[in-house]
Amino acid sequence: MVKKEKDASTEQRILDAAKQVFVSKGMAGARMQDIADGAGINKAMLHYYFRSKEQLFEIIFRDSIGRFVPKVKALITSELSLYEKIEQFCDGYISMALENPYIPMFVLNELHKQPDAFVRKMFNNELPDLSKLVQQIDEEIKKGNIKPISPVQLIMNMMSLCVFPFLAKPIFSILMGLDELQFRNSIEQRKKAVPQFIMDSIKR
Amino acid sequence: MVKKEKDASTEQRILDAAKQVFVSKGMAGARMQDIADGAGINKAMLHYYFRSKEQLFEIIFRDSIGRFVPKVKALITSELSLYEKIEQFCDGYISMALENPYIPMFVLNELHKQPDAFVRKMFNNELPDLSKLVQQIDEEIKKGNIKPISPVQLIMNMMSLCVFPFLAKPIFSILMGLDELQFRNSIEQRKKAVPQFIMDSIKR
DNA sequence: GTCTATAACTCGATAGAC
DNA sequence: GTCTATCGAGTTATAGAC
Structure with a gap:
């Protein structure tokens, strides 16, 4: 990196443009030309800064998700109560996704x-251990603090409620007329x- | 269609293979070669039966979603109670998605x-009218039958809980070890x- | 660092024999 | 109806001048 550090660097402009294009078109649908246009440079420069499309994609991905995954792993194996875990997962996921x-x-x-x-890539080859969380749910049921529910269903529900609105933004916006x-x-x-x-x- | 009707017709085999490929790779990621391989024929045959990739995609889409959309439109404007609407939407969507x-x-x-x-394509240029459903939710709240909740949030929740598990099948299966x-x-x-x-x- | 030009390749589509 | 062979458009990637 021998270039001068004046305005928003070319490198950063590429990364911003690439994020934008990759998310709206997906990896396969994304075009290096579109990314170049978005960054205000030409295709050759993309390859100068990031050897290939594959590598550009990889860097963006790691940069984005890299910080969130360890937090979730720590949360689910922590000593917090079930309610605190639910609260922190939802808040944490929604905050992360609002920024990205x-x-x-x-x-x-x-x-x-x-x-x-x-x-495997996402979790660095080490799947999060859900057994503690599952056990915690079963205990709360046995103690009579919550109604009987399959832990699998409860976890599915929590993830669904957090993640889906981001995926379905286009249809929600159109259907409900939200700007x-x-x-x-x-x-x-x-x-x-x-x-x-x-x-x-x-x-209960 | 002058061909003999013996085994599962080539046409059907193409449609089956195309469904499979389109869903796992998306329209942009799907390759006609993969579809041809899946159907046990070569690329030329795809174009013989369905002029283009675009058209093949279109047919599969209309065939799949065509029946479900009108049902939902009818349901939300019907005279059923809020609970019945929720019940029938969830059951209807999950049943449809289990089959497709x-x-x-x-x-x-x-x-x-x-x-x-x-x-617009999905709803045939006529967006479903949610106003009646929204009004119904507000009334149930005013009558004190349900707790105060924004209709937008309630509808988001219902759709999230129904749709997301199908989208996230791969990660749920791996994370929770489900076959x-x-x-x-x-x-x-x-x-x-x-x-x-x-x-x-x-x-309440 | 940035550009133009072009090579190398992928993939949808078509021609034409059988 | 089914195949092989090939074209042509569109894309990623590189060479090389400035």
Whole structure:
């Protein structure tokens, strides 16, 4: 990196443009030309800064998801109560996705193209251990603190409620006539509303 | 169609293979070669039966989603109670997606590439009218039958709980160690469990 | 570092024999 | 109806001048 550090560097402009294109078109649909246009340079420069499309994609992905995964791993094996875990997962995921709204679609697409390889990559070859969380749910049921529910169903519900609105943004916006700001506000509310919705449902 | 009707027709084999490929790779990622391989023929035959990739995609899409959309439109404007609508939407969507598990991903992908055009195509240029449903929710709140909740949030929740598990099948299966049958059973349960989960949460 | 030009390749589509 | 062979458009990637 011998260049001068004046305005927003070419490198950064490429990364920003690439994020934008990769999320709206997916890896296969993305065109290096579109990324170059978005960054205000030509295709050759993309290859100068990042050897290949593959590598550009890789860098963006790691940079985006790299910080969130370890947090979730730590959370689910922590000593917090079930309610705190639900609260922190929802808040943490929704906050992350509000800052990187392209991530949910990005992850989903790659997941479908090569499930095993991608899951391993995402979790650095070490799957998070859900057994403690599952056990915790079963205990709360046995103690009579929450209604009987299969842990698998509860975890599915929590993830669904957090992730899906980001994936379905286009259809929600059109169907419910939400503009950019209204959509953002609706999502913002969900940081509190989703844990509330879940607890209202399961608590006795 | 002058060919003999012996085994599973070439045409049907193409459609089956195409479904399979389109859902796992998306429209842009799908390769005519892969579809041809899946159907046990060569690329030229694809073009003989279906003029273009575009057209093949179109046919599969209309065939899959064509029946479900009108049902939903009728349901939300019907005279049924809020609870019955929730129950029937969840059961209807989950049943449809269990039979056509590729649809959720398929719709989502196209939605992201060309949101407006695709939504119009999906609903035949006539968006479903949610106002009656929204009004119904507000009334139930005013009557004190359910807790205060934004109709937008409630509808988002319902759709999330129904759709997301199909999208996230690969990660759920790996994370929770579910085989094909176990996953199917978990989803099957959700036909009843999701409406229950929602009602438990909102009812007074 | 940035550009133009072009090589190398992928993939949808077509021609034409059988 | 089915195949092989090939074209042509569109894309990633590289060479080489400035």
